[in-house]
Amino acid sequence: MNPWILQSGFPIITLSRDYQSSAIQVSQEVFLFEPEAKDRLAQSPYGYEWITPITFTYNGGPTFIEPNMFWLNETQGRFPLPEASTDNWVLANINRTGYFRTNYDDNNWRLLQYQLNTDHEQISASSRAALIGDAFSLASTGKVNISLAMNLTKYLFKERKLVPWMVAQEYLGYISQMLRYTSAYGNLKKYIFNQVSLLYDEVGWNDTGIEVDRQLRSLILKLACNFGHKGCQNKASEQFKAYYKTGKPVPPNFRLFVYAYGTSSGGPERDFAWEQYRNGNSTSENLLWLEALSATTEPWLLSRYLERALDPEWVRQTDTIEVFKHLGQGNPVGGYLAWNVFRSNWDMLKKRYAGGLFLMNDLIEAVTIWFNTPFLLQELETFSANIASDLTGQAGLSSLYQASDNTKANIRWMDMNYHEIKRWLETNVD
Template sequence: IPCTTNMILVFIPLSYRLSNALVPDYYNITLWPRLSCDPNTGLYIFTGQCTMEFECVKETNLILIHSNKLNYTKLDNMHIASIKSTWLQPETQYLVIQLNSKLTQKHKYQLYTNFTGELADDLAGFYRSEYEEDGIRKIVATSQMHPTHARKTFPCFDEPAMKAVFYITLIHPPGTVALSNGMEGDIVNTTIDGVAVTKTKFEPTKKMSTYLLAIVLQAMTIFIMSLLITLCVQIRIWARRTAIEQGQANYALNVTGPILDFFQLYYNISYPLNKSDQIALPDFYFGAMENWGLVTYRETNLLYDPVTSSNRNKETTATIIAHELAHMWFGNLVTLRWWNEVWLNEGFASYVSYLGADHAEPAWNLKDLIILDDVHRVFAVDALTSSHPLSSKEDSIILPGQISEQFDAISYSKGAAVLRMLSDFLSEQVFVQGLNSYLKHFAYSNTVGDDLWHHLQMAVKANNVSLPCPVCEIMNRWVIQMGFPVVTIDTSTGKVSQKHFLLDPESSVTVESPYKYEWLIPVRWMKSGEVQRDIWWLMEKEGMRRGSVWVLANINITGYYRVNYDHGNWESLFAQLNSEHQVIPVINRAQLVDDAFNLARAQMVSTPLALNTTLYLSVETEYMPWQSALDNLDYYYLMLDRTEVYQPMQDYIKKLVTPLFLYFKNMTSDWTHVPDRHTDQYNQVNAIRMACRTGVTECQNLTTRWFKQWMENPQQNLIEPNLRSAVYCSAMAAGDEAEWEFGWSQFKKATVASEASKLMSALACTSNTTLLERYLSYTLNSAMIRKQDATSVITSVASNRLGQSLAWDFVREQWEYMFTQYGVGSFSFASMISGVTARFSTPAELQQLVEFEEKHRAAGFGSATLAVEQALERTRANINWQQKNKQEILDWFNSQTRH
């Protein structure tokens, strides 16, 4: 870039936030990616031109715009005051332009740039994805701008509040297809510098944030399309040709229309665009990305093969499509002002994704599954002192790494849980009325959380809803302070109290809260089997209710809190479970198990009391209570499967799960039919997985036989798709190198992404440590394991009790290489740290983790910084837990298996 830094006379403060002196109006961008590598450098590159128009709202002689890893060949002020000097500031990722005179307030200006960037395979910004089809290597140029990677594609004001209109032109090889947010307009075949190209110009976008821009150039010339008549919207699903031909995109096409229709009615606002493109990409870091009008997905999340995919894959496709389409309004039309309130986007989309998917698949009863998939999941994180509030101070989230950290279970799952609670105590009618007002008022602009509370309060007032205080006062306690309460009910005295729930009772919170860790808690409850109609609000540390025969609080778990009882009430609830468990709603049977186990970890009830919640499971056939129990017993496996407790625990769970295994054997006529109900299909998988894992001979023989039949006839896999994950893992664990090599060959040949994903997980189930070490080494070779999948392979190996130490050693040995060479776009370092440290429960492991943290502290951990803190806290808590509970647990399991 032309630069006269020796003449710089201005001081630029080191700030990672843009000045508010300039506001973009539009960008006119032309990009030309080269889909073959430069013979001299070996690099894939793209060239670009950008004309941006912006308005001066405050006099300044500096233009600060974001730019990262771009090289400039031309920069023209386009009639701006003459340029004094220009330079790149890599640390803040700025292109800085110093002018000889100040820009005038309320005047508009244009800046023209020519630039070059690398079309790398780093899954960030404008990048390349490669795949093979019919023996031919194909390259896709695609994008991931979210959250701070637009600046790696073109110079821009790369902050969510800096909305603008984008005019996009793409230059690409003839015969390839170009896609962007807008509909394709002019498509012209021409030559540039003697090279034959196609130039595709797109309709201008709506006014939107840079992170929502999407660009794809690909040879995926086949797509399927429908027209949503009620919206006059063209819906297209794009994927590899073979995937389209095999019908893998049909399900996505079938559910997209109904889901878009649902959200249009739910928000009471028409879908703002004239088309909805969705594309499955071979290499993609996130699960999906809500780019306005062109949503990008991992193949496993968009494609569903009716022959080989499971009902879990089908649900994933429906819910992720619903999540991304929910963003078209909440997130894209109205956008958060800054990344300190990521939950406003992600928590909301996570919550309403269940509503949208439920509309598309009403027989599945999806709305209840939010408890297992989100509420219980985030309780585990939010009960740590290293948790964080949903909303942080704006100036505390500045660096790109800090921004990436915000996209965690707290923002997605806790956000979903507290919004579900809010919708429940307001009523859905009032909730959506407030949403409609909010979305209409702030369309094409940006908001903060208080804006949402204000519009919901207007709906509360319009409908005369009785609340103990305004919406903002209730919700700020759930949003501004981290954590959640446990409500304790003493039925003998009627006393009800609340306390900040911490998984480790010996830990202490160092972060002060303006609300002193008290919440305004809406309590729905059941008394002696009868649901009470009113919500009771626990306003202080303590309150009073009258005693009852037995009480069950937080009916259907609409509130984001745990519940504890006096010992007598627990015994009454156990008696009810053992005599007629259906009296307690199924969702609360799952809650009782989860609450009890976690209360025991926090030393608020005894460990035997928690284990007693599992006794009735021998007569339980519903999925949610079983899954809740297995999730909690999985912690016991992690802590105790390398100790003398392992075998008695195996014996007990074997005794518990055998009736469930036989129940599904009978229901399916000896495994020849698929259960009708969605959740029964899930619980059948649990029955086989746990029966095989705990040594039920009939189960192990069954899975081994099915897998051997497939090995003998590789062209004909007769294993039922729902059962494949469990069967593959069981057979791989029971087998050796022959089974593993067969699984690896099938993984490499797989043309269906969900089938490849099942095999990829199962390969980590082997008992052969040499094979596990080989598998780990493959994660550093993208020809063996795609970069997007490396993290999940490492964590899968770590979840194998024989592979945990191997995975941890591997991460320690390769950390510096992975962290510097792969970067944030390719590896999910946070989930990798969580995965490889999940079993840590000894002082030696804690010491290794402390040394690892100290060794790499100077370089930092990027998006894994919080994960390392949480791993240290969890490990200390695990050591204490094991020391205090191991003997008692051993005695309890022994007592249950003696008779």
């Protein structure tokens, strides 16, 4: 266990098949988002190798409950697998029980993709989720092409299990954040819309069934509404109007997107939402109303939202940071507005939050998390240099440096992946 406890990080396990000799070559290396960071790693007595049990199976092979196992005790290993023919996929880290990322040779990735597209249930739901997570994580490091990762999502319109959708939502959410100010964003919206439309018709609006089914329904409805499904948006608005006019309760799993679309256009419904936030007795419900109010794409409503967020008569000071989080992470048009308001009101925000251990850190992260261009990096570093002395001995200074590193990581992601994913979307969206 010492290599897992006494050195940082975790490995990428790569399975490369020798299709002529029916053998599997297995290798490991430390997982790094920045390949050049390898030179900055602290020395380890274990050389960033891990003793790793690797569970595996293949098409027509052992079950996902009782898979085969191979122990990798050094950098590389090899084992025969004559049972797996050249047109059968091999899958490792069954049900994601091992703490590592898994990579394969290109042909095996294609075989796995083909299996997902033809009969995804031949692979367990947990392993389907792991495949999606591994592919997108590896794409962020340049180990695989982003098109490979996107290809693994093409079957999702047939996916009826929660966990693969949760993983896909996480990574597609990051891609959405990276693309939202680019010309590729429209096609991404169409792609996600197409993936969820069939499921939207299936799951319906009755909040019934076991908990995982209810969570899946909520996830699909939220994605459908967020990515332009007019039927979903209209139904959400109808449910909000019924609640607003008659008090008919909205199911808890639906509240966020129902509140969001019911208040996004302004008017008395939005005033009602503000009243619910200001006068509510439940902290969690109050924060739900505040998040829902962030969902509008009307610039004037967002400007008023931010003005009120800075006024303690309207928004509690600890909740102001939540406002910046919602605009920076989730609103497709609010990021620049939040960044400008943050800089314009720096003196006031510094007085409020720089003395706290976490609040200023959270605020800086919220405002900058979506930065992904050299221009934004220059703006951030110029601003940081101008206000660094304000934070000497207070919270937030390290977060400015972390924000710069995060922006550089996002720029690297864009440099590696933007043009390829743009081409992929143009090819795969009608």
